[in-house]
Amino acid sequence: MTITPVQDTPQWQALDAHFREMRDVHLRDLFARSPDRAERFTVEGAGVILDYSKNRVTEETLDLLLTLAEERGLRERIDAMFRGDHINVTEDRAVLHTALRLPADAELKVDGEDVVAEVHGVLDRMAVFADQVRSGDWTGHTGRRIRNVINIGIGGSDLGPSMAYTALRDYSERSMTFQFVSNVDATDFAEAVRGLDPAETLFVISSKTFTTLETLTNAHTARDWLVGALGDEAAVAKHFVAVSTNAEKVSEFGIDTDNMFEFWDWVGGRYSYPSAIGLSLMVAIGPDRFREMLEGFHAMDEHFRTTPFDRNLPVLLGLIGIWYDDFFGAETVAVLPYDQYLERFSAYLQQLDMESDGKHVDLDGKPVGVQTGPIVWGQPGTNGQHAFYQLIHQGTKLIPCDFIGFLETLNPLGDHHDLLMANMFAQTEALAFGRDAPEPYRVTKGNQPTNTILCRRLDPRTLGALVALYEHKVFTQGTVWGIDSFDQWGVELGKELARKIIPELQAEEEPELAHDSSTNALIRRYREARGKQAG
Numbered sequence: 424m425t426i427t428p429v430q431d432t433p434q435w436q437a438l439d440a441h442f443r444e445m446r447d448v449h450l451r452d453l454f455a456r457s458p459d460r461a462e463r464f465t466v467e468g469a470g471v472i473l474d475y476s477k478n479r480v481t482e483e484t485l486d487l488l489l490t491l492a493e494e495r496g497l498r499e500r501i502d503a504m505f506r507g508d509h510i511n512v513t514e515d516r517a518v519l520h521t522a523l524r525l526p527a528d529a530e531l532k533v534d535g536e537d538v539v540a541e542v543h544g545v546l547d548r549m550a551v552f553a554d555q556v557r558s559g560d561w562t563g564h565t566g567r568r569i570r571n572v573i574n575i576g577i578g579g580s581d582l583g584p585s586m587a588y589t590a591l592r593d594y595s596e597r598s599m600t601f602q603f604v605s606n607v608d609a610t611d612f613a614e615a616v617r618g619l620d621p622a623e624t625l626f627v628i629s630s631k632t633f634t635t636l637e638t639l640t641n642a643h644t645a646r647d648w649l650v651g652a653l654g655d656e657a658a659v660a661k662h663f664v665a666v667s668t669n670a671e672k673v674s675e676f677g678i679d680t681d682n683m684f685e686f687w688d689w690v691g692g693r694y695s696y697p698s699a700i701g702l703s704l705m706v707a708i709g710p711d712r713f714r715e716m717l718e719g720f721h722a723m724d725e726h727f728r729t730t731p732f733d734r735n736l737p738v739l740l741g742l743i744g745i746w747y748d749d750f751f752g753a754e755t756v757a758v759l760p761y762d763q764y765l766e767r768f769s770a771y772l773q774q775l776d777m778e779s780d781g782k783h784v785d786l787d788g789k790p791v792g793v794q795t796g797p798i799v800w801g802q803p804g805t806n807g808q809h810a811f812y813q814l815i816h817q818g819t820k821l822i823p824c825d826f827i828g829f830l831e832t833l834n835p836l837g838d839h840h841d842l843l844m845a846n847m848f849a850q851t852e853a854l855a856f857g858r859d860a861p862e863p864y865r866v867t868k869g870n871q872p873t874n875t876i877l878c879r880r881l882d883p884r885t886l887g888a889l890v891a892l893y894e895h896k897v898f899t900q901g902t903v904w905g906i907d908s909f910d911q912w913g914v915e916l917g918k919e920l921a922r923k924i925i926p927e928l929q930a931e932e933e934p935e936l937a938h939d940s941s942t943n944a945l946i947r948r949y950r951e952a953r954g955k956q957a958g
């Protein structure tokens with residue numbers, strides 16, 4: 424494949440010229456010029472409304488960005504992804520998270536396999552298991568019903584289910600507890616199990632590869648905790664289930680593959696929570712709600728696949744992001760949900776976006792000549808307003824923001840929701856238009872761009888649509904940059920070095936250290952303290 428560096432395309436150069444005309448244009452003027460701007464720059468799809476009018480764009484900007492997307496082959500790439508082509512080139516894999524949410528009567532064959540039948544086969548098994556646990560039919564080793572579910576996993580095998588569980592807590596089984604242990608720091612496990620009765624606790628060991636250091640360490644610790652308390656190795660069968668693509672490693676660990684829920688190498692870790700990786704979530708919210716969530720994902724998938732780009736939410740979100748990232752030089756994007764249930768949403772998006780588009784070479788392996796994926800961050804509103812918003816309003820940086828809000832609340836208490844939403848609307852207004860004042864320190868210059876994303880209410884369907892919106896935004900951007908959004912080689916070096924350092928920390932004899940002087944000294948200092956702690 425030979426891909427033209429994006430900055431060498433005439434469309435990019437046209438955008439560059441246009442940027443020089445646009446960089447000092449104020450949102451005040453853009454709104455003054457066209458009274459129907461909000462109407463023209465609002466689109467809706469899969470139950471999600473996107474008002475992108477408070478962005479520093481004109482119709483011309485959008486035309487240029489849309490032409491760029493077409494020139495970069497976005498249409499063909501979307502079709503290739505949904506078809507199951509091996510678009511993850513460095514790992515030679517299909518990228519088919521969209522197949523996880525196809526309805527049962529859909530058809531998709533990939534590499535000779537009927538993907539839809541496989542997906543629904545696993546979903547049905549998950550549903551049977553989830554119902555058994557929820558109803559108390561699945562009992563622990565001593566016959567007690569399961570009251571606590573702990574998912575052990577990290578990265579994509581943790582962030583999706585934990586974010587979605589938090590987001591959908593209102594729909595979850597309140598008589599049970601759900602926890603997510605990820606960090607290899609023992610504190611994570613120790614605090615999760617504090618006060619829990621092992622006889623009532625189920626561990627879901629989630630790992631695509633089943634080789635991840637953190638997850639296997641936590642899984643072994645969990646097994647020791649459980650077997651130590653119940654006094655019988657056989658207890659593992661009733662208290663451990665696995666979610667993985669790697670049956671061999673699962674049985675090596677000691678989990679019967681009858682208690683394993685499968686997914687496939689065409690599901691990337693950070694795209695995996697609509698697969699069996701969502702098992703703990705399904706136990707929490709029940710199979711019906713889980714399927715509604717998949718319908719929401721699918722609705723946004725279809726919107727992305729079939730809607731013309733000028734009305735396509737993920738495409739617009741992606742292209743507007745590129746406008747700031749590459750032309751205005753914005754380094755970050757803040758995602759600010761005005762809903763407490765979405766408190767983990769930006770942490771989830773960090774992996775989705777930064778692991779996907781944090782790349783320095785294109786599909787041909789040549790250095791990318793432009794900035795790729797942004798730094799994603801954020802906190803739920805209104806908390807952020809009393810913390811970091813000051814910098815967005817009056818600092819020297821350009822920080823594009825996505826505001827996410829809901830027209831209805833799940834907790835209608837007094838006038839809380841009016842106050843919450845008033846704050847959200849006020850922020851986007853203040854950021855766009857600012858305020859003049861005689862004292863320089865009071866001046867708020869405005870012209871800070873925002874997207875407003877509105878949905879009716881936070882339910883499983885809406886959550887699915889929102890996640891898919893961001894998945895496809897990331898894909899749109901990766902396609903324009905010409906990078907592989909589906910590998911993550913950058914995480915390997917640190918893992919390899921850690922594997923080398925572990926025995927150096929643990930060796931009885933002083934090891935020969937061949938790192939740089941800083942790393943050597945840090946290791947020696949740690950060994951010294953470790954020796955003292957042991958002594």
Ligand SMILES: O=P(O)(O)OC[C@H]1O[C@H](O)[C@H](O)[C@@H](O)[C@@H]1O
Pocket residue numbers: 577578579580629630631632633634635638692693778911914
């Ligand atoms: O699911 P696992 O195989 O345990 O992988 C867990 C995570 O670890 C890796 O380091 C990757 O960076 C992530 O993309 C992945 O989600």
